[in-house]
Amino acid sequence: MLFGLIPKKQRRRIMSKGFKSILVLDLNQSLRSKGFWIYSILFGGFVAFMFVSGITETQIIGFVGLGRLMVTFMQVCMVIIPIYVLITVVRSIVGDKESNVMEYMLSLPVSLSNFYWGKFIAKFIVIYIPLFVSLFAAVIWGTITSLDIPWDMFALYSFLLAAMVFCFLGIGMFISVYARSQEMAVSSAFVLWLLLVAFIDLLLMGMMLKFRMNPSLVIGLGMLNPLQVFRVGVLVLFDPKLTVMGPAAYFVLDTVSRGVFIVFSVVYPALLGFLFGWLGNRRFNRKDII
């Protein structure tokens, strides 16, 4: 059978079958790894622990009930998710190269883009679903125990988490395609994460004071940092003058409206993730695979 003689429409279907096959394969691979179950139990367990510890009955600076639980959950996510996603994902492509998985898998009729995006989406599902389920479980438990459900927060946080996971997934895949070894990939991920954490407030404020930088420039830099965007996005539904937000966040929310920032906090990290994902795929298609 000459593949070239198959009508374009059918060819596209066959190509997307390769994508689905890799997606399912990678999902199955992930579901068999202990890391996935530890991660899922960690986040599910954390929500359960917060209910048991009575966090919904406490109040700190305006956060109360399920809203308080969700904000705490998101703060934990902000600390853990970016580095977890990076460390997990940066080893993906380069790890497959080192372990001969790539040599074999790419001897099969799957296009390089289907292989790359199949893995990408599988990792997104595996990382995002446990987070969403934990958040949704909190809503269900809140409904059962007659707590007020902050649906606006639930919706925003669901999208924010998806955008954040997508963002760091794209960056992680990009690093993984470029890295020559798993050690190099993990080291790069750590350095990047440290830089992003440092640039949330500490370095930005230091630069502003030391170099007398224009606050607009500092805000611009702050807005480029997906961690900063995530952090402000988590708290944006509350009073923007809250001191817990930090100085850079204060400037950001003082400059742009809340509505604009909500859209920005979801769209920007997602676009950033897609851009890095696309660049990674481009490189993957143009260089030696193994």
Next chain:
Amino acid sequence: MTEIKKNTPVIRAIKLSKSFGKVEVLKQLSVDFNEGDRIALVGQNGAGKTTLIRCILGQYIFDGQLKVLDKDPRQQRVDILKEVGFVPQIPPPLKITVKELLRFFSDLSNVPEEEYVDIAEKLGLQIKDSYNKPFVALSGGMKQKLLVAFALGKKPTVLLMDEPSANLDPAAREIFFDYLGKYNKEALLVLSSHRMTEIEGLVNRVVEMDFGQIVLDKILYPVENMNV
């Protein structure tokens, strides 16, 4: 199966070169592999055998010209790989179960799972007993038999095997060689090995590589005279 144009080699390399940094692993290599050829690709470690196979599989960017089934291995990778069966030297450490792997292969190749099971069983692998075991947990020999079954099951035009019998016990090796001997006589078979003695009964042509070049290309007897 792809129709091969008369007098067109299945694989044609003209001044094929591949370097990793400053190290030139394939040096201006030119060779034709034809329909029905059963080739022993031999040479020491570092001779360039695996690099050549990876170029054929479209896994490396290279200099010079390489055509597989009259197509570019990189630009038309998927088209070519539909016609290629490959057995690697080192099985991939996949955590998915044998059952999931069978489904994966069946979906990708449009070959019913039973055909793979049938070949695996002929090679002496009681595959149904291992359905729920992770692939990585199988013994070296079992993995190799399964990969051979996957490669043969799709009835490829080109069979590339990198040390395929390295992990097989003598009995399985005998069955495997017997199976290969009876395999489609029009297909091109390339067996990469360190040990020529092991595969000499299976091949009609020996291509020896050393330092990225072909140092010996000897037709032992014409394809039609093969009597395996």
